[in-house]
Amino acid sequence: MLPTVRVVLAQVAPVFLDLERTIDKACQIIEEAAGLGADLIVFPETYLPAFPLWSAIHAPIDNHVFFTRLVNNSLTIDSQSMRKIASAAERHGIFVSIGFNESTPASIGCLWNSNAIFDDAGRLINHRRKLVPTFYEKLVWAPGDAEGLDVTETRLGKIGALICGENTNPLARYSLIAEGEQLHISTYPPIWPTHRPDEDRNYDLKAAIHIRAAAHAFEGKVFNLVVAGVLDQHTIDEVSRGNDDMRQQLERYPSGVSMVLDPSGQPVAMSEGEGEQLVQATIDLNLCIEPKQFHDVAGSYNRFDLFRLQLDKRPQRPLETLLTEPEHANVAPTEPLLSRHISTSDNKNPGAS
Numbered sequence: 001m002l003p004t005v006r007v008v009l010a011q012v013a014p015v016f017l018d019l020e021r022t023i024d025k026a027c028q029i030i031e032e033a034a035g036l037g038a039d040l041i042v043f044p045e046t047y048l049p050a051f052p053l054w055s056a057i058h059a060p061i062d063n064h065v066f067f068t069r070l071v072n073n074s075l076t077i078d079s080q081s082m083r084k085i086a087s088a089a090e091r092h093g094i095f096v097s098i099g100f101n102e103s104t105p106a107s108i109g110c111l112w113n114s115n116a117i118f119d120d121a122g123r124l125i126n127h128r129r130k131l132v133p134t135f136y137e138k139l140v141w142a143p144g145d146a147e148g149l150d151v152t153e154t155r156l157g158k159i160g161a162l163i164c165g166e167n168t169n170p171l172a173r174y175s176l177i178a179e180g181e182q183l184h185i186s187t188y189p190p191i192w193p194t195h196r197p198d199e200d201r202n203y204d205l206k207a208a209i210h211i212r213a214a215a216h217a218f219e220g221k222v223f224n225l226v227v228a229g230v231l232d233q234h235t236i237d238e239v240s241r242g243n244d245d246m247r248q249q250l251e252r253y254p255s256g257v258s259m260v261l262d263p264s265g266q267p268v269a270m271s272e273g274e275g276e277q278l279v280q281a282t283i284d285l286n287l288c289i290e291p292k293q294f295h296d297v298a299g300s301y302n303r304f305d306l307f308r309l310q311l312d313k314r315p316q317r318p319l320e321t322l323l324t325e326p327e328h329a330n331v332a333p334t335e336p337l338l339s340r341h342i343s344t345s346d347n348k349n350p351g352a353s
Helices: 019-035 065-072 080-091 135-139 164-168 168-179 206-222 233-240 244-252
Strands: 004-011 040-042 095-104 107-118 124-129 152-154 159-165 183-188 223-228 259-261 266-268 277-284
Touching: 004 019, 004 223, 004 259, 019 040, 019 080, 040 183, 040 223, 065 095, 065 135, 065 168, 080 095, 095 159, 107 159, 107 183, 124 152, 124 159, 159 164, 159 168, 159 223, 164 168, 164 206, 168 206, 183 206, 183 259, 206 223, 206 259, 233 244, 259 277, 266 277
Parallel strands: 004 040, 040 095, 159 183, 183 223
Antiparallel strands: 004 277, 095 107, 107 124, 152 159, 223 259, 259 266
């Protein structure tokens, strides 16, 4: 028998561009979710310490202060700040998935849109970077690689994760389905502007989330755990910078939605409105089995003699130093290999905070 899992989606706002206060808030929410009996809590895209909405609203030449603040409040995967999240997961016995702006010692100005998953012992079980920043996000984030594009087997089931627009990519989605995914995590920002709010062509984030989430749940016969952020008044004030017209625009953009969908693509839990809330659901992974009889795209309902997908999971590094023989190649020490075994007691390489 497959497990029954209690999940919590944290539809919450960060403390805008304040890493330590956002870390403290996240730890409080983790404790609250554990008190609700949750096995797993999921935070939104780049919850630590904010989604860079300014890139959609302001001209690039006006965003240098925002970018500098973001860099100064970003973190490495093995930083002391991230260890606080790992410690909270261990202390409260809960799995934690959290989006963050990831920095690197290789370049002071390089950031990735990243996600980390910790198990209930505080161990890092997955760390990945968004493959391609979307639209104006390219002004902030570098492209990621597929090193962490994995499905992780846990006592809760087989967990995979994609970030925002990656859930539109059928190849990325299929790569997780083909690794036996059962619990899919989808993370999103609070809003995602593409036009001014009075134009009819604006991006309906809620509708787009629902379409993509239902499609992946139905095609993969998985439970899809979808969480969007919250645009609070403090963030609106910060991003609008005293411009009343811009403030009104931010308040009018379509917001996202958080939901849990079953393997038929139907919602079993959904957020109520745009405000902060914890969306709860209990899911039975045995419900993933029956619909595999109808469409198992990673098994009996495919033709692997006709179709083939190749995935390159080699890490992409800024420098590779070759010694005498190619097999002795060393990765430059400025960008360490991703830590897969972060520990709350391991302080050998604390990284930046």
